[in-house]
Amino acid sequence: MKKVINTPKAPAPIGPYNQAILTGNTLYTSGQIAINPVTGELVLTDIKNETKQVMQNLQAVLEAAEMTFANVIKSSIFISDMDDFAQINEIYGSYFDEANAPARETVQVARLPKNVNVEISMIAVK
Template sequence: MKKIINSSKAPSPIGPYNHAVQVGDLLFISGQIPFDQATETLIDSGIADETKQVMENLKAILSEVGMTFENAVKATIFIRDMEQFSIINEVYGSYFKQETAPARECVQVSKLPRNVNVEISMIASK
């Protein structure tokens, strides 16, 4: 049975989806963009700040069901410019321990919602 998960600390979905869906021990988190729910602003002050906000949004959704980044098993990073990969990777990596970091891929795309530069989705497991 699936359980719908939404967090008041993450940006409201901008389409017909929820923040996450939990099925058993698995949590499937929708792609998060650098929108700060607290200030209701899109963060566009540089790729490091944008990536940090995305990770904080993911963290808020994970915590909604009592999980942390330690529970992450898979992540997908979508970026508009592969030249920014090293900065994104540095910020992203600061949220994980090397020995428990999830599997992941990073894909360059031509456009993302609200014209942001980075979006990350995640799967976690209890």
């Protein structure tokens, strides 16, 4: 059984998808970019603030599914410039207990939606 997860505390989808899908005890989030859900504006002041907004958006989606970052088992990080990796990793890592951090891949891509610098999706389990 599939349950759609949507919250006004994260940006509304910009295409034919939902913020997340819960099936059984497993949550699959869509990729989040640095859109401020209150203003609808992109947060692109610097890579750290951009990453923080992405993580705040993911946190809102997780909370809407009654989960936290402790439930995350897998993350996928897409970045436009691998030179930003250390700064993205610093912010991303601050949301997890390193001993129980999820599996992850980080991939540099040619381009991301709305020309952002980072997009992150997650899989979480209750």
